[in-house]
Amino acid sequence: MTTVETRYEHIVLDEAQVAYIAGTTMKVRELVAERYAYGWSAEELQFQHPYLSLGQIYSALAYYFDHQEAMDADLSARAARVQELRQSQAPTAFGQRLRAARGS
Numbered sequence: 001m002t003t004v005e006t007r008y009e010h011i012v013l014d015e016a017q018v019a020y021i022a023g024t025t026m027k028v029r030e031l032v033a034e035r036y037a038y039g040w041s042a043e044e045l046q047f048q049h050p051y052l053s054l055g056q057i058y059s060a061l062a063y064y065f066d067h068q069e070a071m072d073a074d075l076s077a078r079a080a081r082v083q084e085l086r087q088s089q090a091p092t093a094f095g096q097r098l099r100a101a102r103g104s
Helices: 028-038 042-048 054-066 068-088 093-102
Strands: 011-013 019-021
Antiparallel strands (some): 011 019
């Protein structure tokens, strides 16, 4: 994968302009999604991803906040697409049994 450095010390962009933490496969949007899904602080993110330094995490968060509108739109579009795909799929036999067992 070819990457381009950014003005953020630990952030690079791939050919599709997707932001990654340099030297890892962690996308900035993945880290941000975890932050919002679980309410994790930078320190908790580092605990959950011990291969990342706090500097890398804070750099990723800085990148996110400087590009928040575009990144939030991307995350929302991805969530909507997941919901669309879930609704378009027929329920599996296992899913039907699970719902029946839960009474829903």
